[in-house]
Amino acid sequence: MPFIPHTEKDTREMLEIIGASEIDDLFDEIPTELLIGELHEVPEALNEMEISRLMRARAALDGTPLCFIGAGAYEHHIPTAVWDIATRGEFYSSYTPYQAEASQGTLQTIYEYQTMMTQLTALDVSNASLYDGASALAEASLMAVRSNRRVRTGRILLAPGVNPVYEQVAAAIAGAQGLTFERLPQEAASGNVDFDRLPAHREPVAVVIQQPSFPGTLEDVDRLTDWAHSQGALVIGIVNPISLALLQAPGHWGGQGVEIACGEGQPLGVPLSSGGPYFGFMTCKQKHVRQMPGRIVGRTTDLDGNPGFTLTLQAREQHIRRSRATSNICTNQGLMVTAATIYMSLLGFEGLVRVARSSHANTTALIEGLTAIKGVRRLYDGPYFHEVALRLDRPVAPLLTALADSDILGGFDLTSYAGTDALLVCATETKTSADIETFVAAFAGLMSSGARQGGENGKN
Amino acid sequence: MTDLIFEISRSGRRAFAQAPLDTASLAIPESMLRTDKPRLPEASELQTVRHFTRLSQMNFSIDTQFYPLGSCTMKYNPRACNALAMLPGFAGRHPLGPVSHGQGFLRCMYELQEMLMDITGMKGVSLTPMAGAQGEFAGVAMIKAYHEARGDHERVEIICPDAAHGTNPATATMCGCVVKEVPTGADGDIDFAALQAAVGPQTAGIMLTNPSTLGVFERRIKEVARLVHDAGGLLYYDGANLNAILGKVRPGDMDFDVIHMNLHKTFSTPHGGGGPGSGAVGVNDRLLPFMPIPIVGKRETDDGTVYDWLDEKELPQSIGRLSGFMGNSGVLLRAYVYIRMLGRDGMARVSQYATLNANYLAVRLRDAGFELAYPGRRASHEFIVTLKKEARSANLTAMDVAKALLDKNYHAPTTYFPLLVPECLLIEPTETESKETLDNFVAAMIEIATAAREEGVEFKEAPYTMPVRRLDDVKAARQLDLVYRPG
Numbered sequence: 001m002p003f004i005p006h007t008e009k010d011t012r013e014m015l016e017i018i019g020a021s022e023i024d025d026l027f028d029e030i031p032t033e034l035l036i037g038e039l040h041e042v043p044e045a046l047n048e049m050e051i052s053r054l055m056r057a058r059a060a061l062d063g064t065p066l067c068f069i070g071a072g073a074y075e076h077h078i079p080t081a082v083w084d085i086a087t088r089g090e091f092y093s094s095y096t097p098y099q100a101e102a103s104q105g106t107l108q109t110i111y112e113y114q115t116m117m118t119q120l121t122a123l124d125v126s127n128a129s130l131y132d133g134a135s136a137l138a139e140a141s142l143m144a145v146r147s148n149r150r151v152r153t154g155r156i157l158l159a160p161g162v163n164p165v166y167e168q169v170a171a172a173i174a175g176a177q178g179l180t181f182e183r184l185p186q187e188a189a190s191g192n193v194d195f196d197r198l199p200a201h202r203e204p205v206a207v208v209i210q211q212p213s214f215p216g217t218l219e220d221v222d223r224l225t226d227w228a229h230s231q232g233a234l235v236i237g238i239v240n241p242i243s244l245a246l247l248q249a250p251g252h253w254g255g256q257g258v259e260i261a262c263g264e265g266q267p268l269g270v271p272l273s274s275g276g277p278y279f280g281f282m283t284c285k286q287k288h289v290r291q292m293p294g295r296i297v298g299r300t301t302d303l304d305g306n307p308g309f310t311l312t313l314q315a316r317e318q319h320i321r322r323s324r325a326t327s328n329i330c331t332n333q334g335l336m337v338t339a340a341t342i343y344m345s346l347l348g349f350e351g352l353v354r355v356a357r358s359s360h361a362n363t364t365a366l367i368e369g370l371t372a373i374k375g376v377r378r379l380y381d382g383p384y385f386h387e388v389a390l391r392l393d394r395p396v397a398p399l400l401t402a403l404a405d406s407d408i409l410g411g412f413d414l415t416s417y418a419g420t421d422a423l424l425v426c427a428t429e430t431k432t433s434a435d436i437e438t439f440v441a442a443f444a445g446l447m448s449s450g451a452r453q454g455g456e457n458g459k460n
Numbered sequence: 461m462t463d464l465i466f467e468i469s470r471s472g473r474r475a476f477a478q479a480p481l482d483t484a485s486l487a488i489p490e491s492m493l494r495t496d497k498p499r500l501p502e503a504s505e506l507q508t509v510r511h512f513t514r515l516s517q518m519n520f521s522i523d524t525q526f527y528p529l530g531s532c533t534m535k536y537n538p539r540a541c542n543a544l545a546m547l548p549g550f551a552g553r554h555p556l557g558p559v560s561h562g563q564g565f566l567r568c569m570y571e572l573q574e575m576l577m578d579i580t581g582m583k584g585v586s587l588t589p590m591a592g593a594q595g596e597f598a599g600v601a602m603i604k605a606y607h608e609a610r611g612d613h614e615r616v617e618i619i620c621p622d623a624a625h626g627t628n629p630a631t632a633t634m635c636g637c638v639v640k641e642v643p644t645g646a647d648g649d650i651d652f653a654a655l656q657a658a659v660g661p662q663t664a665g666i667m668l669t670n671p672s673t674l675g676v677f678e679r680r681i682k683e684v685a686r687l688v689h690d691a692g693g694l695l696y697y698d699g700a701n702l703n704a705i706l707g708k709v710r711p712g713d714m715d716f717d718v719i720h721m722n723l724h725k726t727f728s729t730p731h732g733g734g735g736p737g738s739g740a741v742g743v744n745d746r747l748l749p750f751m752p753i754p755i756v757g758k759r760e761t762d763d764g765t766v767y768d769w770l771d772e773k774e775l776p777q778s779i780g781r782l783s784g785f786m787g788n789s790g791v792l793l794r795a796y797v798y799i800r801m802l803g804r805d806g807m808a809r810v811s812q813y814a815t816l817n818a819n820y821l822a823v824r825l826r827d828a829g830f831e832l833a834y835p836g837r838r839a840s841h842e843f844i845v846t847l848k849k850e851a852r853s854a855n856l857t858a859m860d861v862a863k864a865l866l867d868k869n870y871h872a873p874t875t876y877f878p879l880l881v882p883e884c885l886l887i888e889p890t891e892t893e894s895k896e897t898l899d900n901f902v903a904a905m906i907e908i909a910t911a912a913r914e915e916g917v918e919f920k921e922a923p924y925t926m927p928v929r930r931l932d933d934v935k936a937a938r939q940l941d942l943v944y945r946p947g
Contacts, residue, residue, distance in 0.1 A: 001806070001809055001813075002538075002801055002802055002806060003535070003536050003538060003728075003802075003891075003892050004809060004810075004813050004891050004892060005892065005893070005894040005895075006813060006816075006894070006895065010894070010895040011816065013895070014816055014817075014820040014895060015816070017820060017823055017824065018816075018819045018820055018823050019823075020819075023812045023813070023815070023816050024812070026812075026815045026816060026819050026838060026839075027708060027709075027815065027838075028838065029676070029677045029679055029837065029838045030677050030679075030705075030708070030709055031679065031681075031682065034681075034682075034709045034710075034713055034714060035708060035709060036581075036707075036708065036709065036710055036713065038804065039578050039579060039707065039804050039807060040578055041574045041575050041577065041578035041579075042575050042578060042579065042799060042803065042804045042807060043800065043803060043804065044803045044804055044805075045800075045801060045802055045803025045804070045805065045806050046800050046801055046803065047801070048540045048801065051540065051544065051797055051800050051801055052540065052543075052544060054800070055544040055547060055550075055568075055797065056544075056547060057564070058549070058550075058563075058564030058565070058567060058568060059544075059547035059548065059549030059550050059564055060549055060564070061549070061563045061564035061567075062549040062550065062553050062557075062561055062562055062563070062564045062565055063549060063561055064548050064549060064552055065557070065561050067552075067554050067557070069554045069556050069557065071556055072556075072784055072785075073554060073555050073556070073784075073785065075552070075554065077478075077480075079475070079477075079478045079505075081505060081508065081509050083546070085509065085512045085513060085516065087542060088513070088516045089521050089522070089523025089524060090516035090517060090519040090520075090521045090523065090524060091516050091519065091521070091732065091733055092521070092523070092537065092542070092730045092732060093521040093522035093523045093534075093536075093537050093730055093731065094519045094520060094521035094522070094731060094732075094733045095527065095529055095532055095534060095731045095733070095734070095871075096731070096733070096734040096735075097733065097734065099520070099862065099866065099871065099872050100928070100931050101863070101866055101923050101926035101927070101928055101929070101930065101931065102519070102520040102525075102866050102871060102872075102923075102926055103518075103519055103520065103733070104461060104515075104518040104519070104926070104927045104928055105515040105516050105517065105518035105519035105733075106515075106519055106733035106734065108461060108462070108464070108515055108518070109512070109515055109733075111464075111942075111943075111944070112464060112465050112466070112944070114942055114943050115464075115466065115499075115943040115944040116500055116501075118943045119498035119499050119500060120498050120500070122496065122498070124943075125940075125942050125943065126942070126943070128734070129735075131590040131591060131594065131735075131736075131783065131788075132590065132783050132784050132785075133784055134781070134783055134784035135590070135594070135782065135783060135784075163784075165781060165784055165785075166784065168780055168781045169780070169781050169782060169783065169784065171780065172601075172752075172779060172780030172781055172782060173597065173634075173782065176601060176604070176634065176635045176636040177634065177636055178636070218488070218492055221492075222491075244494065244498075245494070246486070246488065246493060246494060247488070247492055247493065247494055248492055248493065248494050248495070249494060249496070249498070252494075252495075252496070264784065271546070271551040271552065271790070272551070272552055272553060272554050272555065273545075273550060273551050273552075273553065273789055273790040274550070274553045274554075274555050274562070274565050274785070274786060274789035274790070275555030275783070275784065275785025275786045275787070275789050276555075276590065276736070276783065276785060276786065276787055276788040276789045276790060276791070277590070277735075277736035277738075277788040277789075277790050277791055278784070279735075279736075289940070289942075295734065296942060297942070298936040298937070298940060298941055298942050299936070299941040299942075300931050300932045300933070300935045300936035300939075300941070301931070301932050301935060302928040302929035302930060302931050302932065303921055303929040303930050303932075304929050306461070306928060306929070307461050308461055308927075308928035308929075308931050309461065309931075310931045310933055310936050312933070312936040312937050312940070312942075313937055313940075314937075315937075317626075318593070318626040318627050318629075318630035319625075319626040319627075319877070320626070321626075321630070322626045322629040322630060322639075323629035323630060323632065323633045323639045324633070325626070325630040325633070327630070327634065328593045328596065328597060328627045328630035328631040328633075328634050329591070329593055330591075330592075330593050330626070330627055331591040331592075331593065331734060331735040331736070331737045332734050332735050333732075333735045333736045334731075334732045334733035334734035334735045334736075335730060335732025335733060335735065335736060336732075336735075336736065338512075338732070338733060341512075342508065342512050344500055344501065345465050345500075345501040345503060345508045345511070345512070346475045346478045346503075346505060346508050347475070347478055347479060347500075348474050348475070348500050348501055348502050348503070349497060349498055349499075349500040349502075350474055350479065350502075351474060351475070351478055351479035352500070354479040354480050354481070354482055355479065355480060357482060357483050357486060358480040358481070358482075358483050360485075360486060360487075360488070361483040361484070361485050361486075364485055364487060383487060383488045383489055383492065384487075384488075385488070400558065401558070401560075404558045404560050404561060405560075407561075409554060409557055409558070409561065412556055429480045
């Protein structure tokens with residue numbers, strides 16, 4: 001019996017003490033018409049060797065292609081030590097640190113994580129993480145409504161560069177409480193917000209700015225933050241944590257900085273893994289801490305006066321406040337946060353700067369190579385970090401399919417976002433010059449051979 | 461506590477093997493660049509490894525201690541589940557990669573959906589919710605969407621028993637609903653008369669856990685279902701306690717319309733110190749069109765079977781997306797491996813041995829003088845001991861026992877939940893614990909109670925052997941110290 005230790009003798013002795021003759025007697029309070037027979041869709045058991053063989057074959061089907069897709073999830077080198085330590089049983093198989101004295105390892109790790117995230121974003125406090133970047137925006141929006149009590153519209157304005165999936169998720173989660181999301185106008189040339197057409201008198205409760213933007217551009221975050229504050233709105237900054245090694249931190253945007261920063265923590269040591277588990281981070285200014293959702297760890301003292309760590313401000317949370325809680329969330333992505341904390345410790349700020357600069361330089365090299373191809377040019381002008389939108393003279397999907405046939409994932413099809421044939425490419429520090437040359441050569445080959453008649457979208 | 465990583469740091473020290481070489485070109489305007497230098501750790505690789513290894517050793521975990529935490533199903537997390545989910549083809553797969561480079565992953569997800577439908581008796585499964593609470597949100601949002609699609613806009617009330625997890629009422633609020641609480645009867649079943657009075661034309665649905673958080677099976681579940689359905693409401697099944705009935709009873713057969721499963725409980729994916737969880741939802745026919753997206757579908761082509769995404773095109777009435785991509789995919793892979801390793805017969809064995817262990821432990825503790833909260837009832841996979849007698853006569857509270865157990869190298873049971881039982885310990889041993897472990901735990905409980913009753917020992921200051929003594933929570937909340945600042 002996999003993972004069940006009972007010998008027949010154990011079972012017999014236990015039943016005798018209970019006073020039952022067989023295990024199924026223990027289900028005698030359940031109406032018999034509810035008891036089921038056999039399951040049909042669950043196959044017979046596999047032992048570890050058999051399941052390993054099966055899973056290796058399936059993983060091999062997915063392969064290890066050369067990947068130039070970003071669009072919210074980024075391939076970075078993960079030091080071996082990160083997951084070696086994060087999957088130690090003491091981290092991997094422990095529960096939420098409610099019993100603080102027996103959870104100091106997890107609690108101190110989270111306290112260190114909170115410190116690192118506030119440092120990176122230049123804000124005062126951090127929670128212990130949320131599910132992912134997209135749902136973090138939903139929670140940040142709800143938090144902004146609780147924090148900004150002068151504005152009752154429930155209206156959140158989004159910069160044009162906010163990831164469209166984040167908007168969908170925020171609307172699905174926060175829409176039920178009456179929040180509405182509207183886009184600010186986009187300037188065609190830069191892809192950034194059009195300052196000449198900013199709406200007046202919309203009374204936004206918050207303005208959301210993503211930096212770098214979803215299509216890879218860099219907004220004038222200072223000016224936009226100041227405008228938002230002039231409208232009585234709070235500012236929510238969505239940031240890529242690796243980019244903060246180079247770019248101005250949200251706590252320093254504009255005259256006052258943002259009130260809340262959030263985003264996808266995956267680039268900090270978490271594998272791509274088809275989209276999860278990742279973690280959403282959230283930091284904010286001190287005065288908004290009591291409106292923050294999710295767990296928060298604080299340092300305090302024990303009976304002997306020695307320092308120690310515990311979950312704090314729990315009066316905000318569902319297990320205490322129930323229907324009046326700040327959120328129903330009762331999890332943080334503890335294991336991912338452990339990995340990210342180890343990752344940031346190993347890299348340090350200097351290491352993050354190198355990862356960021358290397359990604360930026362590789363992307364520059366990639367763009368130079370790709371835009372030298374006839375029919376390829378940049379979609380937006382202006383600076384970028386490690387991701388750039390390209391405009392093509394033909395449909396993108398057949399090109400991507402043809403590239404995938406040679407095990408190159410050539411980027412994210414940006415056509416529906418941009419309303420024109422467009423491709424979003426990214427090259428992190430994991431790519432060598434040879435990788436970039438391989439991609440550019442394959443792309444050039446397809447463009448010259450007229451891949452517009454190539455394979456159909458989604459063909460295998 | 462051990463030194464913080466920031467206190468170990470020395471300016472200029474680094475784990476040199478981990479950073480790429482510095483590269484020259486930087487085409488970003490000066491005005492956009494960061495000017496301050498954030499204080500991140502500066503430590504060698506060995507120092508970092510040693511620091512976090514040492515921190516890990518300050519944790520209790522399933523791999524190191526018995527963890528009878530009621531309602532949390534702290535069972536063994538098989539190592540193979542992790543190793544196989546981390547195979548390069550899975551761990552390195554970009555979520556937006558083409559389906560041509562995802563057939564292995566997508567097939568696992570499709571089969572997981574099918575297996576979970578079978579196990580729960582539901583007609584559709586969406587794997588995207590990233591935790592139990594998000595599964596609850598998805599469930600209640602679907603109930604709301606169902607009523608609204610029928611033009612039934614008055615249905616805004618969600619009924620929750622007083623013993624419900626706090627997430628239930630919090631979820632109802634997040635979905636824009638109003639919570640109506642109904643009491644529990646003396647036998648642990650829902651107060652049926654109160655429920656009859658509570659349902660009506662405003663009832664959107666009811667959220668139930670069965671077996672309930674009191675560790676007993678709701679015997680009148682079919683009548684409850686009929687009552688709520690007759691009133692026009694839907695039934696939501698909170699899968700927190702699915703481990704108790706796995707392979708024996710299916711929520712679909714109990715007439716639930718929508719359920720969530722905690723894959724990190726029943727299907728043994730890791731708790732990871734507080735997450736990630738995974739809260740897949742299952743629905744019956746009525747709610748199929750409203751499932752959160754994406755879902756994995758299967759189609760036959762000339763080249764054979766292809767697994768593909770289903771999204772807003774196929775489910776235009778969906779409540780939408782709840783995550784940036786496809787939920788906690790890596791957790792789903794671990795659950796898939798777990799179910800395949802247990803197989804068809806292994807499903808029922810989980811609930812059988814979980815129930816055997818719980819009833820054995822309950823009887824042993826009862827015979828040792830502990831009072832069970834529901835002595836007339838069969839325990840499910842968990843049960844409640846109430847210390848109201850000991851609290852009065854021996855000054856021994858649930859908190860004291862919890863902390864005293866830590867000194868005996870046992871993780872504490874869940875304390876003070878459900879809220880309606882005074883001085884309660886909610887105990888869930890799970891099926892993966894041996895008889896010897898349970899016997900030793902009983903001995904530890906007896907020692908603590910005997911010391912309190914007969915020798916007047918107090919445990920107000922326990923634990924004594926942990927890395928820290930009892931912590932000052934009041935100070936933690938009043939003098940907030942949430943980030944390190946060098947002194």
